[in-house]
Structure formats: C-alpha cells, structure tokens
Amino acid sequence: MKTYLGRTAIGAIVAATLCAPAYAQVSENGDGSIVVTAQRREQNAQDVGIALSVIGSDELEQRGVTNVNQLQDATPSLEIEPAFGGGAAQFRLRGVGFQDYASNNSPTVGVYVNEVAYPVPVMTQGLIFDVARVEVLRGPQGTLYGRNTTGGAVNFTTNKPTDHFTAGGMVEYGRFDAVRGEAYVSGPITEGINLRVSGATQQGGAYQYNRDTGEEIGDANRWAGRALLAIEPVGSGFSGLLDFHYGRDTSEATGLYLLNDLPTQAGAGPVIPADTDRFATGWGLSPQLLADTELSVGDVPGVNNETWGASANLSYDFGSVTLTSVTAYDWLHREQFADWDSSASVEADTFFGSDVDVFAQEVRLSNSQPGPLTWVVGAYYSQQNLDERYYSDFVDVYGTYARVNYAQKVESISGFGQLEYAFSPRFKAIAGLRYEYEKRQLQGFGSAFGGAQALPPTDVSTSMKPLTGKLAFEFTPSDDLLLYASASKGTKSGGFTTYNTGNESGIEPFAPETLYAYEVGFKANPSRTFQINGSFFYYDYRDQQVLSAVWGDNGAVGRFANAPKSSIWGTELEVVVTPAEGVTVTQYVGYKKGRYLEFFDLDVPASNLVGEAVYTDRAHTDIPFPNLSLGGSMRYAIPMGDYTLTPSATYSFRDEYPSWLGETFDIAAYFVVNAELQLAPTNGPWTLSLWGRNIFNEKYDLTRNYFTSADIAQPARPVSYGLRFSIDY
Template identity: 65%
Template sequence: MKNLLPAVTLLALTTPALAEEAEGEPILVTAQRREQAAQDVGITLSVIDEAVLAQRGITNVNGLADATPSLEIEPAFGGGAPQFRLRGVGFQDYATNNAPSVGVYVNEIAQPIPAMTQGLLFDIARVEVLRGPQGTLYGRNTTGGAVNFVTNRPTGALGSGATLELGRFGALLGEAHLNAPLTDGVAVRVAGAVQQGGAYQYNRDTGRALGDADRLGARALLAIRPAGGFDALLDLHWGRDRSEAVGLYLLDDLPTRAGAGPLIPADRDRFATGWGISPRLAADTGLPLGAVPGVDNETRGASARLSYDLGGITLTSLTSFDRLHRQQFGDWDASASVEADTFFGSEAEVWSQELRLSGSTGALAWTAGAYWSQQQLDERFFSDFIDVYGTYARVTYAQEVESLALFGQAELALSPQWKLVAGLRYEEETRDLQGFGTAFGGAQALAPTDVGTRMRPLTGKLALEWTPVDDLLLYASISRGVKSGGFTTYNTGNRSGIEPFAPETLYAYEIGIKSEPTPWAQVNAAAFWYDYRDQQVLSAVYGVNGPVGRFTNADRSRIAGAEVELALTPLPGLLLAPFAGFKHGRYLEFEDLDVPASRAAGQAVFVDRDGETIPFPRWSAGAQIAWEMPLGGLTLTPASTLTWRSRYPSWLGQTYDIPAYFVVNAELALAPDDGSWRVALWGRNILGREYDLTRNFFTSADIAQPARPASYGVRISAEY
C-alpha cells in the first residue's frame, strides 16, 4: 500500500467544478440552505457541474459514483432502487419500503423512497455531494450524507437550447429547454429530455439484444420575483421509464431444476444473459408471455418554494407532492429456467411541508425550521421459484410513514478568524407496516400482519472554523446522525421475519482544510472517524429453502478514512482536477449468520464477526483533465475523466467480490468563443475494461451485472 499511495495521490484528488473558483470565479452552492462560495463552507462538499455530467454520460443518479470520492451507488439486481454508500455508510436493499442512508434532494425537496430517484437527469446546473450526517439544516435525517440536485432556474433573458447525442449500440439522448420572461419579475423555464437505445447485452439462447433505454422527462419552472421581498419558484415535473433492464450473467454453472434439469454453463462472455417468464407470473402481473426484463415506471410531482423577506428575517416555505407508479420484472437467475423471476408493483406517494426562518444580525447567522412528511406505499412483490422449489411466492403489504422534525443551526463569529457552529434536531417518526402477508404456492404462509416502529432521536452538530489568513479555512466538527429503522419485506412465512430492525446512530468526528495556496491551485482535504451504533446490515435468516435476506443491527462498528480534492490551473485554459478517497471499517460487536457455511451445511451456522472488516471498497480515485486551446475565434478542448476503484469485497463470500477497475473517458470538443454551439466527439470506457457493478446470488444462481463496454459517439449542442 505504501507504493500505491503516491501514485493515487498524483492521479487523483478533486471536484471538477472547483476549477472555476481556482480561476477566480467562486462556485456558489446552497448546501447550507443559503448561497455561499463553496470554499467558505466548513463541510466536506463536492460539486459536479453540468459539463462533467455530460462528459461522463451521467443520465441517472447511479453514475455519480464515478465522479466523487468515497461514494458507491450499487444497482440492485440489475435495476430498481439504487443502494447508496458514502464513506462506507450505506444500506443495501432491493425493496421499496426503507429509507436510504444518503438523502437525495431535488431543488431542496427530499426523495425519501430510493426507487423515486431513478428518473432521467436533465437540465441540471450542478450536483452537491455532502458527506457525513445531515439533519440540522435538512428536513430529513441521514447518517451517510446528502446528494443535492439543483436544476437550472428561470431567468429574465429570453433563450433556448438543445443537445443531441448519438452513440454506439444505437444510443440516443436529446435535451431541450426554453427560458422566457413573461412580465417584470416573472419568468418560466421548460425543459425536456428523451433517452433511447443503447442495448449492449444479448440473450445467450436467441441472440436478442437487451438493455434498450426508453425514458422521457419534462419539467416546468415558474419563477416569480416581484418587488417587495417575495420570491416564489413553482416546479412541475414528470417522468416515464419503459426501459429494458440491464441483464445479469452467470458467474458459475447453473444446474436448473435443482439438478434435475439441463446445466447452463457459466457465461464466458459477461454480456450474455437469459430470461423467461412462467404463465402464472404473466397472468398474475398482466405481463405478456414474451416479457423482457425491464420497468414500466411513471413519476410525477409538484413543489412550491415561497420566500418572504420580513426585514432581517426570511421565511421560507417548501411544499411538495411526488407520486411513483412502478412495475418491474426481473429475471434474477439470468436464464430461461424459472428459478428466480421477480415482479415489483409499487404505488407510492410522498407529501411534505417545511417551514424555515433564517436571519443574520452582526456576528450571528441562524436557521430554524420545522418539517413534516407523510409517505404511503402499496407494494406487491412476487417471486417465481417454480422450477427450483416448485413454488410461487406472493408478498403484499402497505406502509405508512409519518415524520415530524424541529431543526436549527447557528453560526457565531467569535472573531474575524474564528467561527462557532452549533445545530440541533429533534424528530418523531413512525413507520407502520400494514397487512403484510405471504403466500407460497397459493397457500397462505403468513396471514396479513401489522407491525410498527417509532423513533424519537435527538441529534446535532458542533463545529469550529478557523480562517488564519485569506484563502485558508480549517474546520473541525462533531455530529450525531440517525437513520430510521424499518422492516425486511422479503419472502417469509414467519412473523419474526418482519420484526423491525432498530434505527442506526452515527457519531461522526471530522477535521478538514480548504485552501488556495496559489492563484492557480486549490487544495481541499478532510479526515473522519465514525463511531457506529446499531449499524443496519443486510444479513440473512435460515428458512425452509435456505438463507433468506433480512436486515439486522451490528451492535458496534467503526469507520475511518480521508479524502483529498485538488483543482489546478497551472497554464491558461488547462485544468487538472483529481480526487482520492480512502476508508476502512471494522465490526466491533456483531454476531451474524454465515451464509456460505449455512448453504453448505444445510442449516443455520452463525459466526462472530467481531474484528472483521466491513465490506466496501477502501480506495476510490479519479480526475478530470481539460485544456481549452484557442483557435482563432474557436476553442478546441481535449478532455478526459478517469476513475479507479479498489476491490469491493462481499459479505457473501469471495465468489461475489468485485475486482478493482480503472475506467477512462475522453472527449474532443469544438465551440466558438460566444458559446452559441458546441460539437464534441466522445468515448467512454475507451480502454474497453470489462468489470462488474454488482454481484449476488438468488436461489441457486450466482449472478453479476456487467458495466457498459467501450462506447463512442457525437454530441451537438446549441444555445440561442
């Protein structure tokens, strides 16, 4: 490891958007619910701008994992809810009903159901990734951090723009927007996007391609800023996703029908896959007999941000409603045999209301708020095991979640160099699982059952910031975050399988530095130490058919690590923006089911995991490199982004470890000095690295999801 560190540090160190600030134009962020320069915020924060989103081909939230240190976003079995892990703090769940450890916000509105975050990203101004517990300034409480999406806002200037991208495998991505002033102080911005094609996998039996995207998205924003201190932003948004799934391939031979059927050899080509659907699952879900794994999802919602300047104090109201309709068919055995075919049918609604007061008087700046949210979820989860276990499982339930919170944070300037920050949060959250029932083969295994859980935590933050000289900020903080408990809603015939797991509590200790040692260099770094209590861990219980996933709590664990981010502009137009992150964790008190040993023994085998390493990648690194070269009224910009991630060990055993990978993207762009158009030739994964995004098993199938192979194309943009 000693020989690796210098190479990683050289290769890797920060956030692309910091380049503008390194050139003298401060990046403004709203991470603390008010507009500030990113370098003046005493928290660990990465900013990703719209140019980098386009260059990396990030069209949904999962792609952010390669653009910021210490962040992993793992897809669940080829689709469905994203599984976030930030600084090793994460929650692996393919169901819909539990809260994530990392909060996702769009224009300050929380998206508390992970499956809601899978829409198409478009017309995004920037993404802010905050690390560590959040709660004293945000409506929701999280242990891992927050990801804030900020869309482009309406302005008083008439304008429009469009982007068309064409790529390998028939991929198409199109975006357009129109911005128009309606009258003095009133403007509207309408944006839309479409994504099609891109299938890079095939059915090993028939050769049919799999993986075509079919996504649409639209947003309309109305900004009202009359004289008198009133400011309003109204947001209407809609999305539809009828994409095919990313297929899974077989890591090992699959003996179908528990050995009584033909053997399907392990896939030598990771882009091979397979699928099938039984008449029973098709009839039960309304899917056709020739159904292909994929989704038929629709999201819609509205929000209103109203702000009033009351003279030294600002009152802000955030009101929102979001709805998700989800249908997802997955073939988790990656074969035509019906060993593990699944279907999710979800109807979810989220209402929220937040009120905030903020102000500043001399040396004191403060924010205080109240938050209310209600979630309603109706879920169907069907699992077809007919060819391996001779049964078919149906899980149905409803869930209601209500959250109430009071929160606040104050910053007191003790002197021109020293600042004290203190925050506090109290909340009450109830989660009620209603009518959870399971049937196997038509026989009721668990009658509809109600169960609930409640938490009333007090959390907070204390920080000290020191600015000894201009362009140097040192900070230290202590914070306590809590993630709500919940329920394991997988197949179970026993009430104990749905007993709630407890909330997890994280005590976070952090020190950091933000600096600009020269006009052309910016260096940000942070180190952290996390004391985990009741960490929520995906484990398993041993049932009639072997191990079945179930969440449990590890009594005590610990995570420590560091990140460093640089933005260097040593020559005019040249940007070098590397980043790196390191983290390591251990369980201190944890007794767990040993899944591989239990499968081998045919019975439950437990293991004491005290002292064992928490399974997540230790290292992450990346960089953006770009050089703007003037060409007589035009600018030619060669650019590249790099990503490296170390081995991802699995709690399931070495078979499911994901090896380290290194990916390089490249772009060559040409644009006039007035920025009215831009043409770019791009390549992603240009070295053709073959690697996996996730590995797992379901019933008798060991499966993995491959990452996209080398692709290339052209992107044309115009602004008027």
C-alpha cells in the first residue's frame, strides 16, 4: 500500500512538473543586500536595529524544512518542541517560552504568514511551501504588529505573483519512501492584475514500527494549495493582495518510545520493557474512544485536519501617507488521536477534537514621503473561537475515562504606533507604544470521569489592559557599521489550564506575564566579503507563566502558575563570509541563561503527604532551557563548463535541554549535519540535487515527558537521503 501511494504521488507531481519552485531566493537589492519587511516596510536587513535572522528558500530546501518546528535548527536561541510528539507546538525564543499541550492558550512567539497572525499554536502546523523567506525576530513585538508577544515573531513571506509568465515545480524522493513535491504557475491576467497558484504535497516517510506487530507508522499525507491575486492598476496608487489557501492533513503520528519499563494495569498486567530501539513504539484503541469519536478499529495515532483561509491586504498611497488594511479569516478543524503510553495497554490514550476560527482586521496609516521622520500608527481587532473536545482514556491504569468539553472566545482590540526620527544622517531615535484590551472567556468547561460528572459546565473569564512600548537608538559611525540599543516591554495573555480536573480551582485563570527587555547590538560589513552581527540582551521577567500545581479543596491540581520574578540574559553572533568566488560560509552562535528570582512553587509530594499546601523556594534555580545553540552552512559553486556543481552543507548544535520533571526527561545535546550536491546548467532552467540529512545518523530526541505510568520520548528522524529535481521557466 505504501508503494502504491508513493507511486501515485510521484506520478501526480511529475505531471505537474513537466507541464510547468520554487526556489525563490531571499529578496535582494541590486547590490545583493537582503531585503526584509520586519518593520512593515522594505529595508536592507543590515539597516534594521533589531536582532533578526533571515532564512531563504534555498536553505529551507536544503535543510528539508516542511513545517515551522524545523526552524529551530536554522536560527540561534530558538526551540520549538512538539508537545508529546503531537500538534501543539511549544515555542521558546531566547528562553521565553510556554509549555502547554492544550489548544487554548496563546504562544510567546507570534507566527505570521503574509502579515496574518496565527494566534492558536495548532494552526501553525501546516505545510510550508512556495516561501520566499522567513524572518525570525527576537525580543518583544507589539508596536508594529497587531498582536503582542514576549518572545518574538516568525514572519513567513510567500512568493508573490509576477507580471510575466513563470512556472515551475519540484519533486523529491528519499529514504523511507518519502515523497515531496511543489508546483506553481504565475503571470499576468491583464494589465495590473497578476495571479500565482501553487501547491505542495508530502507523502510517506514512516521510520518507526509497532514493537508487537511490526506495522510501520509515521507516513505523511499532506496537501496544500494557495492562490494569490495581486492588483495594482498603473498610476492609481492602489495595490492589493488577495490570499486564498487550503490544507488537508491525514498523516500518521510520529510514535513515542518507552524510556523505562512500563508496568501495565497499575502493576497487575505484564511489564513492557523499555525500548532498546528508539524507533519502536506501540498503540492501542479502546471501545470507549471508538464510541466517542469517528475513529475505526485498526486506526493508528495520527491526525485528520482540514484548514482554509483568506486574507485581503489592501493599500492606497495618497501621496504623503499610505493607508493599509489587512483583513483575514482562518478556520481549522482538527481531529488528533495520540497514544501517550506508547503501548497496546490503554494507560494514556488521548483525542483532541478542535474547531477554531479566527477573524482579524488591522488598519495602518504610515507616511510615504522621504524625510527625517518615519511613522506608522494602527489599530487591530481580533476574535477567535475555539470549541474543544479532549478525551483521555486511563481505563487500564486508573479504571476510568475522562471527558473535557469547553468553548473559548477571545476578543482583542489594540492601538499601536511607532515613529523614527533621524536627528542626523548618523543618529536616529525610535519610540513606540501599544495599548490593548483583551478578554478571554472559558465557556461551559465541564469534565467527567467514568461517565460521572466531576465538574459541571463552568464559565470563567479573564482580561488584561497592558500598555507596552519600545525606545531605541541607532548610530551609524560609518557606512558599514550600525550600533543600536533598545528597551522594550511586551506582554503575553493570561489564560486557563484546560486539563482533566474535577476541581474548579484547576481552571482559575493565571495572570498575564510581562517582559522588560534591554538589548544592545551591532551590524557590520567591514568588507565586501565579511559580515558580522552581534547582540547582548537582558530580560526582566515578571509573572512568568510556569506549568506547576495549586492546592485546592481536593488536593494538588495541575495548573499554570506565575513566577513573580525571574531573569534571562544572553548573547548572539551571526557571521557571513565569502572568502572566494562562489564560496559562502555562515555561522551563528547563541548563548542564554535564566534564573528564577522569586518563586515559591508547590511541592506536590510533600503537600499530599501532610494534606495541606507545602511550598518550596525555587529562587536562584535555573529556568530549564538549552543554554548554547550554534549552526551554520558552507556552499561552494564550482563552474564546470556549461554546468555548475555546488556542494554544500548545513549543521546545527543544540545544548542539553534540562526538564523541570527530572533528569530522566532531560533531552541530551545533539549535533546534526545535512549535505547536498547540486548540479545545474549555467543558464538552464533545471537543478538536480543529491541530498543527505542527519548524515552522521545522530540519535537524539525532540521531546521527553510522561503521562500516567509511561515515561516516553519522541525520536528525531534518522539519517535520510534522496534526490530532488526542480525546474523553473
């Protein structure tokens, strides 16, 4: 069956390729400098006094990046952990993160596609394709963006419609019968109206097996498409970009393996030995979960997701000012079955049924005339609705089955603005403010265990009215050196812990967190062959949101708590060197360290022993996250007559990721290397690439955790290799 699916996908993609990726470069000026839109206008990246990394489509292809989680190996100080190996991404940038496997809380890092925010983490897990560049902005964002974030922002910019006909495609086949393909066509419909249609698929790739039956698990089955319509009548001052996109994902899950022996049925059943092969896994499905869902006997862990959305980015240049409107609507239907005990025993089987819709409207006004003053002001409104079913089957370990049902509504309105004033050609000051009102309502949260209502439908709400902002200075003592310093404040929403609980105190809201960020940095181009950027930051963290527990009427209840005060500091360095014609070497390094300064945390074992709340002082203990990250790339374009042969490699290192759960769940440090050999005619339309990823077969985990009685981990993909063919007309 796998071979049939693979051949079918290959046939479909090759047909699209032959009739017409999508390897767009990072947008460049005529002098080769990288153009970014981090500040809502086109600028040379080296002229922007913000710590940011730019990843172009070539590097995305070489690293095999197909979803946002894989960006952690392409930029410093970024970790994106798949909670329990599932669809809830846990973002952490410069140590600012939020560990939550539920669907309802906001992330610390904002993800945007063509200026549209994806405020619910599970919405970020779609297929990445036809992307021109990714900008990773570090530090609080809010004076230029519709949403407020404490950690930073990840901005995806897709390839835009062209005013001349172009078409292309890519097909890739690799180990484990993995198939990936893209195709696009772009060109004018009439004068001033251009259209681009693109699509992508990812198939196969299973590298794990059931330890009992040998059945494979992990095949991808993802499809996505996008249509962009650009409208820009000549001489009218008007421009518009309409974006329509759709995605379908019925992929199998990446399985979990057992770190330790699993005594099933609370010790009354057989003991499943710890897995010596990290690619072994297991799963089971109870009659109760079958009855409550649309799952069928024989189904394996995986997803059945569908997404679609549309946006309109419209602007009009009045001559001295430009008015911009961004209207967006996105919808997601998610069904996800996961086996968190990694066995046929029903110890921790879960199901998420989520329906999400988000409407957003942003309006901005900015000056469009050159001069010492540059400014932008805007207003943002957003409404997001979530209907969630979360079922947990513990029948073999606790003899019960838990159902959680709730709805959540989030409404946000804000005003923001930023101005820059150049006191001289060498010195500039920047100031920004943001005021926001947000209300979160948890509606009808109810839980039941074994069919008995534990918590009747309950309504809880929380709101915030933060005033945040930014003050920065930029100094260019020479044309090839930028120095900057900034102080900014960001806020992340409060929220609710929506796990299994029979106690109303378990869903009491936790408070928003606030980050005061201080940063100094430089961007330098000492010569045409050498570029170096560096930054140092210090974060004063207030009310940091930490997964912990609170003491209620019925004992300890798992819930997010607020650590009153903590701090994070660190430094980053990024280098680009072109020592010879056709040779490019890049390197990044990031180091960060964090500590709790004030935090009395509930000691759950001690509290249960004495029957009342017992707290432990965690002041001056480390915040658990990796300290060191580094990576880079090497590329050498070798002319060979009418062809160019380009060997290249990328590499990344992530330090040990300590866990607040204990040493068993620490993720060991890892070093991963990818390599590629590319052949292309010097002036021809096609490229053939032989690639290898994780070529030294580094054995490492993406996440570790436990649920009920099982200590589990998700393994990263082993060494893989394959061929890719692309063509552009």
